[in-house]
Amino acid sequence: MTEQELNKIIERLLKLPKECEWAEFKLNLKSEEEIGKYISALSNGACLQNEHFGYLVFGINDTTLLIEGTTFKPSLHKIGNEELENWLLQRVSPRVEVQIIEVTYHEKKLAIFQIQAASGQPTCFSHHDYVRVGSITRSLKDFPEKERKIWANKPKEFFENGIALEVESASDVIKLLDTQCYFDLLKTPYPSNRDAVIEKFTSEKFIKYHHNGYAITNLGALLFAKDLDEFEALTYRAPRVIQYEGKNKLKTIRDQDGKFGYVLGFDRLIKYINSLLPSNEVIGVALRETKLMYPELAIRELVANALVHQDFYEKGSSPLIEIYSDRIEISNPGIPLISPNRFIDEYQSRNELLSSVMRRLGICEKKGSGMDKVVINIELYQLPAYDVQVQEKHTKVILYAYQKFGEMDKKDRIRACYQHACLKYITNDKMTNTTLRERFKIANENAAMVSRIIKDTYEAGLIKEENPDNKSRKFVKYIPIWA
Numbered sequence: 001m002t003e004q005e006l007n008k009i010i011e012r013l014l015k016l017p018k019e020c021e022w023a024e025f026k027l028n029l030k031s032e033e034e035i036g037k038y039i040s041a042l043s044n045g046a047c048l049q050n051e052h053f054g055y056l057v058f059g060i061n062d063t064t065l066l067i068e069g070t071t072f073k074p075s076l077h078k079i080g081n082e083e084l085e086n087w088l089l090q091r092v093s094p095r096v097e098v099q100i101i102e103v104t105y106h107e108k109k110l111a112i113f114q115i116q117a118a119s120g121q122p123t124c125f126s127h128h129d130y131v132r133v134g135s136i137t138r139s140l141k142d143f144p145e146k147e148r149k150i151w152a153n154k155p156k157e158f159f160e161n162g163i164a165l166e167v168e169s170a171s172d173v174i175k176l177l178d179t180q181c182y183f184d185l186l187k188t189p190y191p192s193n194r195d196a197v198i199e200k201f202t203s204e205k206f207i208k209y210h211h212n213g214y215a216i217t218n219l220g221a222l223l224f225a226k227d228l229d230e231f232e233a234l235t236y237r238a239p240r241v242i243q244y245e246g247k248n249k250l251k252t253i254r255d256q257d258g259k260f261g262y263v264l265g266f267d268r269l270i271k272y273i274n275s276l277l278p279s280n281e282v283i284g285v286a287l288r289e290t291k292l293m294y295p296e297l298a299i300r301e302l303v304a305n306a307l308v309h310q311d312f313y314e315k316g317s318s319p320l321i322e323i324y325s326d327r328i329e330i331s332n333p334g335i336p337l338i339s340p341n342r343f344i345d346e347y348q349s350r351n352e353l354l355s356s357v358m359r360r361l362g363i364c365e366k367k368g369s370g371m372d373k374v375v376i377n378i379e380l381y382q383l384p385a386y387d388v389q390v391q392e393k394h395t396k397v398i399l400y401a402y403q404k405f406g407e408m409d410k411k412d413r414i415r416a417c418y419q420h421a422c423l424k425y426i427t428n429d430k431m432t433n434t435t436l437r438e439r440f441k442i443a444n445e446n447a448a449m450v451s452r453i454i455k456d457t458y459e460a461g462l463i464k465e466e467n468p469d470n471k472s473r474k475f476v477k478y479i480p481i482w483a
Contacts, residue, residue, distance in 0.1 A: 009114075010105055013055055014065060015482065019135035021045030022053070022117075025060040029072040032079055036088055036125035037137055039115050043096050044140060045132035046117035047150050050337075053117060059110035062135075069108035074100045091126045122150045159312040160219035160353040161205065164231040168213040170198045176216060177206070177224040178264045185263065185361040205353065218312070219353055225261035239269060239307065239319040243276050247326050262307050262354075266363050270300050276323050278401075293401050294328060295377035302374060302386075302397050304364035306332035308355040314393055331396040340388035340395075341462070342482065344371045344422040375423045379439050384408055385415035405440050410456060416440070417457040422480050430466055430477035454478065 013023055022045045024038050035056065042054025059070035077084040085100055092098070097116040102109070122129040122140055129140035129147070140147050167173060171194075179197050182204075183190045191197050198214075201207045206220030221231045228238045238258035245251040254276065258265055278293045306319045311334020322329040337348045349355040358364050378386060384400040403412075420439050421431040429435075436450045437443075457463050458478075466477040 021132040025062040040125040041130035043123035054115040056113040163215040164221040223263040236318040243323040301370045418462040
């Protein structure tokens with residue numbers, strides 16, 4: 001774990017309002033058995049809260065959540081002649097990863113236990129199962145519904161590693177996958193012999209040696225298939241584009257299903273979408289040339305996100321781009337792993353192999369740098385803020401066509417204000433009345449209108465003052481509520 005990753009974990013823990021199902025704070029050691037119970041309870045609690053890890057941190061006051069430091073050094077602590085870590089793990093079942101980190105943070109000593117979440121079976125200590133109920137550690141047996149959920153939460157195989165199709169020969173692989181595309185995007189020469197191509201695709205996990213032939217993995221087919229219909233396991237995984245007449249679904253103008261793998265067909269897909277979009281001669285004060293109504297970079301990033309972050313275990317639906325006269329809706333199967341309010345600054349993918357390859361090949365932005373560029377371009381084009389709708393089995397991101405400020409409703413303005421504050425914060429700046437006026441292109445004499453938007457966003461619990469003790473209201477700076 002790098003220092004930056006560790007600091008990010010500590011900062012996240014310190015932002016919690018209190019201890020919870022997956023986080024416990026202590027100042028110093030009371031007993032070794034207590035640590036064992038917490039390992040069980042926090043592992044099970046993390047599972048129930050869909051967290052990858054639980055955390056037991058020594059050196060933080062559990063009432064004030066202030067860092068006070070600890071005298072406890074797990075690396076030196078022994079029970080008899082046995083080291084603490086070994087003593088604990090001998091009594092934890094099934095084995096879960098427990099990483100013990102001793103660190104100095106802001107000149108205070110901390111001891112952090114990072115505990116892997118339970119998966120498919122409760123984590124127990126000395127043959128007893130524990131669970132967190134709020135900030136209280138209880139016996140799991142007293143909560144049968146929680147226990148059932150842990151047993152049901154079995155680990156899923158990474159979808160990308162699954163087999164899409166078995167074939168007999170290397171020539172079959174090259175017939176079904178566009179291997180040339182891979183080397184072109186990497187800007188490297190195509191190998192002079194077929195064996196070198198197969199070796200590279202095997203090392204990338206696009207194919208596997210299988211019995212007397214080869215198996216094309218879901219990853220390889222999703223990225224490079226010349227025709228996804230050749231892979232029965234990937235039915236409905238090609239993106240679909242529908243264009244409607246007007247603002248509703250009453251009349252369909254075009255309905256086009258994709259055919260190619262995501263890398264092979266991505267540029268074709270973006271060009272096709274752009275060909276259906278309206279243009280506008282005057283989008284805002286600064287733009288007076290003919291341009292597409294929507295910024296291509298924003299379309300590109302949001303479509304890439306829909307492909308990368310979809311839940312492949314949700315059956316019967318595909319990534320979908322719907323074009324209306326006043327908006328574009330980009331949907332993917334599955335609900336997000338993080339809050340939509342954190343899309344701008346956080347990143348978590350359920351398909352890390354897929355997203356990693358697509359980043360390396362230049363299809364989508366590097367981790368955490370995509371949605372900020374979406375917001376930058378939305379502001380440049382003077383569009384309303386994007387919206388995210390999380391529905392029962394899919395996630396929808398909406399880009400709206402240009403609207404005058406007076407046509408935006410209160411929710412539009414609050415979303416724009418919040419996203420502007422996030423953008424400023426992650427670019428090492430702060431939102432002010434002035435920066436928000438510039439975002440909306442509002443004249444100085446109408447600063448009161450912007451103050452009203454800031455007040456509404458503040459009351460919605462989305463932003464806060466950077467310095468609440470500042471007595472002057474003239475130069476107040478605002479940051480996101482999570483900052």
